[in-house]
Amino acid sequence: MELFEAIAQRRTHRGEFRTDPISQTDLDQLIEVARWAPSPFNTQPWQFLIIREAAGKNALADLTARCVAEQFKDPRFLDDNSRWMRLTDAEWQQRGDGVRLTDHVDLPPMLRKSPTKLKPLLKNAKNLSILGHLGAGKMPAKEMAELIRTSPLLILILMDWTRRPPGEGGQRWMWLGMGAMIQNLLLAATALRIGTQFVSAPLERQRDRERIREIFDVPASSEIITLLRLGYVDSMRGESVRLPPSSFIRYEHYTESVSTPAN
Ligand SMILES: Cc1cc2nc3c(=O)[nH]c(=O)nc-3n(C[C@H](O)[C@H](O)[C@H](O)COP(=O)(O)O)c2cc1C
Known part of the structure; x- marks a missing residue:
């Protein structure tokens, strides 16, 4: 799949995935594109915890169910x-x-x-x-938990604080690098017909992130950034909406309300 096509076709998949496991070849490709993301000072602060076994999925599913019910x-x-x-x-x-x-x-x-x-x-x-x-909140909690439990693959994305770049802005740049890496992964997944979904509910609160840390023995030197669920999908189609460029593009000065680029 061509890059522009992957960008346009990528969607958040909130439903079930196909049940077949993600092949090791495809997983290796996702890891490879993540590796080539830009990062401040080339620090490459990312770490992946790849979860394929039921034990890890169940633990995250149960935690998510509790978090969703509490959020309601x-x-x-x-x-x-x-x-x-x-x-x-x-x-x-x-x-x-x-x-x-x-x-x-x-x-x-x-x-x-x-x-x-x-x-x-x-x-x-x-x-x-x-x-x-x-x-x-019980129904959505149960549904979300089931989706996590039955996902072929979960990736818990971590950021290694020991790889902090220098300078006052170091932390900001690290987060930006993480975002760039995740986008690489999402686009490559799209090209491989793998659907993805961020699962933020169990990561909203510090105390729940600490629970995840305990479950998976994540050291204090690693920040828990996000959880992704992944699985093959038959169709990449899904609806989404976006703001028009005019709502967020400014030329030359922020306060210029209407301006067109000079040719
Ligand atoms: C950091 C981040 C967290 C997100 N968390 C969730 C989430 O918990 N559940 C969910 O269904 N989608 C989540 N999303 C997906 C957004 O809702 C989605 O990207 C947006 O609605 C646009 O839809 P699209 O991705 O299908 O184009 C998240 C996206 C980002 C970047």
């Missing part, structure tokens, strides 16, 4: 989330950002037809958290 009860988390939740396709397309609620939560049948009924609730995170206390 947390008004601050819900309030933060609601800003980026789009209730309908039309709203999502029109705004060009955020995520569709229905991509993350399986709504009960009565709400599926008219999800806008949720609008007043989303405006008041306290009400939503009451639903969480009544068990509304």
Whole structure:
């Protein structure tokens, strides 16, 4: 697959993957592209914990289920989330950002037809958290856990603090290098017809990251950056939206509202 095609086709896969394991050849290719990412001072601070066995998957699935259920009860988390939740396709397309609620939560049948009924609730995170206390988070928690449990491959991505580059900005540059590395991996996965999904729920809170550290014996010198689930998919197709360039491109001065590049 050509590079531009892979960039355009890459999508977050929130559903099930095919059950066949990722071949060692493909995994080696993912590792190879990660290796060639840029990093500050060529420090290459990344580390991968590759999880293929049930024990590791189950531990992460159980932790994720607990985290998701707890997040549904947390008004601050819900309030933060609601800003980026789009209730309908039309709203999502029109705004060009955020995520569709229905991509993350399986709504009960009565709400599926008219999800806008949720609008007043989303405006008041306290009400939503009451639903969480009544068990509304249990289903999404169970579903997310199942997706993790059945993923052919999980990669826990770590950053090695002992490879910190010099200078006041060292930490920032390290994070940027990690992002570049992860994008290499996502694009190569797309080219190999491997679907990917970030799984952030079990990494939101420090105490949950500490739990992961204990489970996998990750040393204090390594930061837990992200968790990816991966598996082959039959179709790379999936919907997504983006803001138009005009919303984030500035020429010459930040405050210039409308300007075109000089030819
Ligand atoms: C750092 C980071 C964390 C993310 N965490 C999650 C996540 O926990 N669950 C999820 O389904 N998608 C997650 N995503 C995927 C974004 O929601 C997704 O990239 C965005 O909605 C655009 O969709 P697309 O990737 O299909 O184009 C994450 C993406 C990034 C870069």
